[in-house]
Amino acid sequence: MKTTTPRIAIVHDFLLYPGGAERVLGDIARIFPDAPIYTLLCDKVGLAKIDASFGSSLCQRDIRQTFLGRFPSFLRKRYRFLSPFFPSAIESLDLRDFDVVISSSGAWSKGIVTRTYTKHIAYIHSPMRFVWDYNERYWKERKEKPSLVRRLFLSYLRVWDAQAADRPDILLANSFYTKKRIHKYYRRESEVLYPGVFSGKEEMYSNTKKKKYFLIVSRLSSPKRVDLAIEVCNRLRLPLIVVGDGPEMKNLKKIAGETIRFTGWIGRKDLEDIYEKSRAFLFPCQDDFGIAPVEAMLRGIPVIAVPGASAPEIIGDDQGGILCDAFSLDGLADGIRRFLEKEETFLPKKIRLFAEKFSQKNFEQSLKKIVYGK
Numbered sequence: 001m002k003t004t005t006p007r008i009a010i011v012h013d014f015l016l017y018p019g020g021a022e023r024v025l026g027d028i029a030r031i032f033p034d035a036p037i038y039t040l041l042c043d044k045v046g047l048a049k050i051d052a053s054f055g056s057s058l059c060q061r062d063i064r065q066t067f068l069g070r071f072p073s074f075l076r077k078r079y080r081f082l083s084p085f086f087p088s089a090i091e092s093l094d095l096r097d098f099d100v101v102i103s104s105s106g107a108w109s110k111g112i113v114t115r116t117y118t119k120h121i122a123y124i125h126s127p128m129r130f131v132w133d134y135n136e137r138y139w140k141e142r143k144e145k146p147s148l149v150r151r152l153f154l155s156y157l158r159v160w161d162a163q164a165a166d167r168p169d170i171l172l173a174n175s176f177y178t179k180k181r182i183h184k185y186y187r188r189e190s191e192v193l194y195p196g197v198f199s200g201k202e203e204m205y206s207n208t209k210k211k212k213y214f215l216i217v218s219r220l221s222s223p224k225r226v227d228l229a230i231e232v233c234n235r236l237r238l239p240l241i242v243v244g245d246g247p248e249m250k251n252l253k254k255i256a257g258e259t260i261r262f263t264g265w266i267g268r269k270d271l272e273d274i275y276e277k278s279r280a281f282l283f284p285c286q287d288d289f290g291i292a293p294v295e296a297m298l299r300g301i302p303v304i305a306v307p308g309a310s311a312p313e314i315i316g317d318d319q320g321g322i323l324c325d326a327f328s329l330d331g332l333a334d335g336i337r338r339f340l341e342k343e344e345t346f347l348p349k350k351i352r353l354f355a356e357k358f359s360q361k362n363f364e365q366s367l368k369k370i371v372y373g374k
Contacts, residue, residue, distance in 0.1 A: 006098075006099035006100045006119075006371070006372070007097060007098045007099045007100070008032050008034070008035040008098060008099070008100045008101070008102065008371070009035055009036055009037075009038060009095055009097075009098040009100075009101045009102070010025070010028055010029060010032065010035045010036070010037045010038070010101075010102050010103075010104065011037075011038045011039070011090075011093065011095075011101060011102070011103040011104065011105075011109045011112055012025045012037060012038070012039050012103075012104040012105075012109055013039065013040060013104070013105060013106055013107055013108050013109050014039060014040055014041050014042075014079070015037075015039050015041070015042040015043065015046060015047050015050065015058065015063065016041060016042070016043045016046040016079065017043075017046045017049060017050070017219065017245065017246065017265070018046075018049050018050045018053040018054065018219070018244075018265055019219040020125070020195070020219075020287075020289070020290070020291040020292065021104060021106050021125045022050045022053075022054065022056075023053075023054045023056075023195070023291050024104060024123065024125070024174070024195045024196075024291070025037075025056075025058070025104045026050070026051075026054050026055075026056030026058060027195070027196050027360060027363060027364075028102060028104060028123070028367070029056065029057075029058060029061060030056070031364050031367060031368065032102070032371075035102075036061070036062040036063070036064055037058070037061050037062065037063045037064070038063075038064050038065075038066075038093050038095070038112075039063065039064070039065055039066070040065070040066050040068055040086060040089055040090060040108060041065060041066070041068050041069060041076055041079055041082075042063050042065050042069065043076070044059075047059050047063075049265050052265070052266075052267045052268070053265055053266075053267070053268070053271075054268075055268055064093075066089040066090065066092060066093060067089060067092060068082055068085060068089050084153070086107075086108050087108070087111060087157075087160050087164075089108075090108045090109060090111045090112055091111060091112065091113050093112055093113075095112060095113075095114055095115075095118065096115060098114075098118060099117075099118060099119065100118070100119045100120075100121065100371055101114055101118060101119070101120050101121070102121045102122075102123065102367075102371070103120065103121070103122045103123065103168065104123050104125070105122055105123065105124055105125065106124075106125040106126050106128075107126075107128045107161075108164075109122070110122040110124065110164050110165055110167065110168055110171075111160070111161075111164030111167065112167070113167070114167070119169055119170075119371075120167065120168040120169050120170070121168065121169065121170045121172065121370060121371065122165075122168035122170070122171050122172065123172045123174070123193070124171055124172065124173055124174065124178060124182060124190065125174055125178070125288060125289070126174075126178060126181070126288040127161070127165075127178075127181050127182060127185045127186065128157070128161045129223060130154075131154050131157045131158050131161060132158070132161075132181075132185050133181070161185075162185065162186060165182070165185075165186035165188060166186075166188070170191070170370060171186075171188055171189070171190035171191070172190060172191055172192075172193045172370070173190040173191065173192050173193070174192075174193070174194065174195055174288060174289040175192065175194065175288055175289040175310040175313055176192055176310075176313060177288055177289075177309050177310045177313065178190075178192075178288040178289065178310070179192050181288070191370075193363065193366050193367065194289070194357070194358045194362070194363065195289060195291055195294075195358065195363060196358065196359060196360030196361070196362065196363030196364060197291055197294040197295060197298065197355070197358040197359075197360070198294075198298055198355060198356045198357075198358050198359040198360060199359075199360045202295070202298040202299055202352075203272065203299065204298070204299055204300040204348055204349070204352050205275065205276050205299050205300050205301070205348065211277055211278065211279035212239060212277045212278075212279070213238075213239035213240060213241050213261075213277065213278060213279060214229075214233065214238055214239065214240045214241070214278065214279055214280055214281070214282050214304075214336075215240070215241050215243070215274060215275070215278040215279075215280070215281050215282065215296070215301075216229055216240065216241070216242045216243065216244070216281070216282050216283075216284075216292075217243040217244060217271070217281075217292040217295070217296075218242075218243075218244045218285075218292060219244055219245075219246045220242070220244050220245055220246030220247065220248040220249045220252060221246045221247055221248055222247075222248055223285060223287075224246075224248075224284075224285045224287075225284045225285040225286075225306075226242060226244075226248065226252055226284065226285075227248070227251070227252060227255060228284040228306075228328075228329060228332055229242075229282045229284040229332065230242070230252060230255055230256050230257075230260055231255065231329055232284075232329060232332045232333045232336060233257070233259060233260060234255070234256070234257040234259070234260070235329075235333060236333060236336065236337075237257075237259055238259060238336070239259045239260075239261075240259060240260050240261070240282070241261050241262075241263060241274055241278075242260065242261070242262045242263070243263045243264075243265070243266060243271060243274065244264070244265060245264050245265050249262070249264075275296065275299050275301065276299075278296070278301050279301075279343070280301060280302045280303065280304050280321065280322075280336075280339055280343075281293050281296035281297075281301050281302070281303045281304070281321070282303075282304050282332075282336075283303050283304065283305040283306070283311065283314075284305075284306055284332055285306070285309075286306060286308040286309035286311070286327060287309055287310060287311075288309060288310055289310045289313075289314070290305075290310060290311070290314055293305065293314055293315070293320075293321075294314060294355050294358050297314075297315070297320045297321070297351050297352065297354065297355035298352055298355045298356070299348075299352070300347075300348025300349065300351050300352050301348075301351070302320060302321035302322070302339065302343075302346040302351055303315050303320055303321035303322075304321055304322045304324065304332070304335050304336055304339050305321065305322070305323055305324065305335075306324050306326075306327040306331060306332060306335075307323055307324055307325065307326065307327055307331075308327055311323060315354075316354055319350065319351070319354045320351050320354050320355060321339070321346070321351070322335045322336075322338055322339045323335070
C-alpha cells in the first residue's frame with residue numbers, strides 16, 4: 001500500500017527578534033524544509049537578525065502572517081498594544097490544508113484551531129508567564145499598579161490560555177521544569193524534548209587562553225533579569241559584555257557602570273570571537289530552558305546560574321559551572337566569588353561533555369518519530 005507524505009505546517013508566535021524560541025524554530029524549519037511558517041507578526045529586519053544570530057535561513061521560507069500584519073507600522077512596532085487581538089488572530093489562521101501542524105509556542109501558537117483529523121503537536125517553551133506565575137512580579141518590576149481593566153483582561157487571558165492548551169493532540173516541554181508548569185496550569189501531561197543545541201561543530205576554547213570578561217547572551221526583557229547581573233558586576237567592578245537587544249536595553253544602559261559593554265545582536269562569527277575570551281557565562285534568570293548557557297558550555301565556558309527553574313538541569317551538580325544559593329543580588333555575587341576562588345578547576349572538556357546531551361540529532365530523531373509515528 002502506497003503511503004503519502006503528510007502535509008506539514010509550522011506556527012510560531014512572532015518573528016520580530018532573535019531569542020531561544022526562534023533558535024528552536026530554525027531547527028524545526030530545517031527538519032521540515034517544505035513546511036510553510038505561520039506567525040502572528042513578522043518583521044523583515046528582525047527576521048534577518050534571527051538568521052544572522054542562529055545561522056538559519058528563515059528569510060527564504062514561505063512565511064504567512066495573520067491579519068495583524070496589515071496593521072499600520074507604528075502599531076506593529078508597538079505590538080504589545082495589540083495583545084487584545086492575539087487570541088482571535090491566532091485562531092483565524094486557516095490550516096485546513098495540512099495533516100500535521102507543529103506549533104512553537106511561548107504564549108499564543110498553541111491556540112490554533114485545527115480540523116478533527118489534523119495532528120497538532122505543540123512545543124511549549126513556557127506556559128504564558130505574564131498571566132500565571134510571573135503575573136504579580138511583572139507589575140512590581142514595572143513599578144505599576146494594574147488597573148481593574150488590566151486585571152480583568154489578564155483573567156480573560158488565563159481562561160483563554162488554559163482552553164488553548166487543551167487543543168493540541170500532543171504537548172512537548174523543553175525541560176522537566178516546563179513539564180511541571182504545564183501540569184500545574186494546564187492539568188495536562190507532556191513529553192520532555194530538550195532543544196537541539198549541540199551540533200558537533202562547536203569549537204571548544206581551552207582554559208589556556210587569556211580570559212577577559214564575563215558574558216551574557218540574552219533577549220533584553222524584564223524576565224531575563226540582566227539588571228541583576230549588571231548590578232553585581234557594577235558592585236564587584238567586573239567586566240561584563242551583554243549581547244542582545246530588547247525592550248529593556250534603554251533601562252539597562254542607565255544602570256550600567258563603566259565595566260559593562262553592550263553589543264546589541266551580532267552575527268555568529270563576532271559572537272564566537274566574544275565566546276573565546278569569556279571567563280564565565282552569567283545566567284541570572286529563572287528560565288524554562290536556557291539555550292545560550294548550553295551554547296557557552298559546549299565551548300568549554302562555565303556557567304554561573306541562579307537557582308530554580310531549569311538551571312539545575314542545565315549545569316548539573318557543579319558539572320557545568322556554579323549554581324548560586326539564592327536568586328538575589330547577594331546570591332549571584334556570592335556565586336561569582338565562589339567561581340573566582342576555583343576558576344582553574346573548571347575543565348573545558350568536562351563542561352562540554354556534560355552539555356552534549358542537548359544534541360540536535362536527538363531533537364531531530366525524536367520530533368520526526370512523533371510527527372510520522374515511526
